[in-house]
Amino acid sequence: xxxxxxxxxxxxxxQAKDTLDRAVAHLLSVQSDVGWWKGExxxxxxxxxxxxxxxxxxxxxSAEQTEQTARWIRxxxxxxxxxxxxxxxxxxxxxxxxxxxxxxxxxxxxxxxxMQHAAAFIREHGGVPxxxxxxxxxxxxxxxxxxxxxxxxxxxxxxxxxxxxxNVYDFACWARQTIVPxxxxxxxxxxxxxxxxxxxxxxxxxxxxKPVDTDPWSKFFRTAxxxxxxxxxxxxxxxxxxxxxxxxxxxxxxQEADGGWGGIQPPWVYSLMAxxxxxxPLNHPVMAQGIKGLDGFTIWEDTPExxxxxxxxxxxxxWDTGLSLVALRDAGLPHDHPQVVKAADWLLDxxxxxxxxxxxxxxxxxxxxWAFEFANDYYPDTxxxxxxxxxxxxxxxxxPERKAAVLGRAEVWTAGxxxxxxxxxxxxxxxxxxxPLKLPFCDFGAVIDPPSADVTAHIVEMFAESGPExxxxxxxxxxxxxxNQEPDGSWFGRWGANYIYGTGAVVPALVLAGVDPxxxxxxxxxxxxYKVQNEDGGWGEDLxxxxxxxxxxxxxxxxxxxxxxxxALLAAGERGxxxxxxxxWLASRQNAEGGWDEPQFTGTGFPGDFYIKxxxxxxxxxxxxxxxxVKTAA
Numbered sequence: 001x002x003x004x005x006x007x008x009x010x011x012x013x014x015q016a017k018d019t020l021d022r023a024v025a026h027l028l029s030v031q032s033d034v035g036w037w038k039g040e041x042x043x044x045x046x047x048x049x050x051x052x053x054x055x056x057x058x059x060x061x062s063a064e065q066t067e068q069t070a071r072w073i074r075x076x077x078x079x080x081x082x083x084x085x086x087x088x089x090x091x092x093x094x095x096x097x098x099x100x101x102x103x104x105x106x107x108x109x110x111x112x113x114x115m116q117h118a119a120a121f122i123r124e125h126g127g128v129p130x131x132x133x134x135x136x137x138x139x140x141x142x143x144x145x146x147x148x149x150x151x152x153x154x155x156x157x158x159x160x161x162x163x164x165x166x167n168v169y170d171f172a173c174w175a176r177q178t179i180v181p182x183x184x185x186x187x188x189x190x191x192x193x194x195x196x197x198x199x200x201x202x203x204x205x206x207x208x209x210k211p212v213d214t215d216p217w218s219k220f221f222r223t224a225x226x227x228x229x230x231x232x233x234x235x236x237x238x239x240x241x242x243x244x245x246x247x248x249x250x251x252x253x254x255q256e257a258d259g260g261w262g263g264i265q266p267p268w269v270y271s272l273m274a275x276x277x278x279x280x281p282l283n284h285p286v287m288a289q290g291i292k293g294l295d296g297f298t299i300w301e302d303t304p305e306x307x308x309x310x311x312x313x314x315x316x317x318x319w320d321t322g323l324s325l326v327a328l329r330d331a332g333l334p335h336d337h338p339q340v341v342k343a344a345d346w347l348l349d350x351x352x353x354x355x356x357x358x359x360x361x362x363x364x365x366x367x368x369x370w371a372f373e374f375a376n377d378y379y380p381d382t383x384x385x386x387x388x389x390x391x392x393x394x395x396x397x398x399x400p401e402r403k404a405a406v407l408g409r410a411e412v413w414t415a416g417x418x419x420x421x422x423x424x425x426x427x428x429x430x431x432x433x434x435x436p437l438k439l440p441f442c443d444f445g446a447v448i449d450p451p452s453a454d455v456t457a458h459i460v461e462m463f464a465e466s467g468p469e470x471x472x473x474x475x476x477x478x479x480x481x482x483x484n485q486e487p488d489g490s491w492f493g494r495w496g497a498n499y500i501y502g503t504g505a506v507v508p509a510l511v512l513a514g515v516d517p518x519x520x521x522x523x524x525x526x527x528x529x530y531k532v533q534n535e536d537g538g539w540g541e542d543l544x545x546x547x548x549x550x551x552x553x554x555x556x557x558x559x560x561x562x563x564x565x566x567x568a569l570l571a572a573g574e575r576g577x578x579x580x581x582x583x584x585w586l587a588s589r590q591n592a593e594g595g596w597d598e599p600q601f602t603g604t605g606f607p608g609d610f611y612i613k614x615x616x617x618x619x620x621x622x623x624x625x626x627x628x629x630v631k632t633a634a
Contacts, residue, residue: 013633026594035346039616049102068309070106081117127203152228172449177267181274259293263373325391330627344395365416368409422476423451445606452494457509489524504564508571537581559596563625
């Protein structure tokens, strides 16, 4: 239900204030009793399909789990029989294959109309051979795909020293944690008894071959892969056994308190599979804790069709709480409000004081900062840390000395994580080698973590309000941002969709850092934002902009993306009808709860491949934008 309000430009400030008050009340109402905020992190159905295949592999799949998950997968199928990577996106082959297999596992007949439509799409688009590597790995576990036709990642990779090309620390943390256990799975090449054939998915007629990268390094690695296939059939056994033991210990050392790995689905399930193949029984503490922990990432919901079960790929309580505090700051809520203090207290307890993988590149840097999740001590990230620092600066706390010490450590750690080129990546410093991108194994998602505009902007914004000792950090960050502006005036958004997100992060950071709003870079950004504003007054950008630049800034208006654009324009000193129309768009579409309905995905996991719908984005970012708008109109 949407609250209808007047949208004349002349009444926009009054509407915005009323809208803001309702949104703040709603945000405060959804805070947990212990102080954190957490919205659902929604992704596509591959998470759910892979959960069933994982349980089938371990022999722990129950009929109840299967049917509840199948209801969720069915509810996401489109009229043409396919599934997509994001709401409203194009049909996606690998996602459709995994969903189809999961439904067949749940007992859906291949003769059912919805299954026939899906199978027809799969056949027409090349069948299983044209799916991504990770999909074929899941299928190879049951003999539906051949291990011989999959790229090899040998466990001996764990031997490569940290200075050697393609050592495990050349990969981004999410890829690193996934690849190490998969090297063990790849070495065993297990095949469980297939519960059914998949002959109906075989392509018919001529199938266009998959495109081949002609880059010299890609050619080299394809040749090397052929040699690795030969070696894998007759490896040097003492070397192989020791490598697998070393990889096993690497995995066990990184298990988190919640039983998972890295707080994300892929390394979690692959680590459990690898350990089980290495002889760890299901009742071993590491295995039992890992399997039990998956329940904490599972959502059950009652629907008219029955209970549905869906799996979160990740959870974002620290991120959501940091953003919520910044939103309440912008809305003008007193810094000593009890719920603000409670959130600050929870965040202080979440500070990470352990050395994680980031210390490989920064061995002399003292730990400090925050991770994205409830439990992920090995992988704090600079983006969360920047938002939390800004939120904590605003929030009151009964122990100001403790708060100051925590903030100080976070600033030192974040400064030390700057890459050599002056920008910041999310989890590692100088994680910029391009070689991992050329491996035939890495055909899905980003596998490195180079500096990005949105992360660098958030950190520049944080340091702009730090002491003079961090002035060099601000200067280097600003230079990086100016160098990396797109020709059209926007900035690329690595972790949010997409150019609107990047631009919405960078412009406020540049202005807070002291860049004159009349600077040519800011003027170009402003012109671009005006150019892509929708006729209804809002802003939106379809996720296809990651693979097709013609989509940049184009899409249905959403609450979060409209807020990002407004924050950039307000920071640049813009006022007038276009800004008023953006604020009025938010006011006119507020729902009865005080939030906004936003079916679109506006978050990014892997550009071009994996996207996220953060359920908190549609609340916190409009509050930030409206809070800043109301202040400028006062």
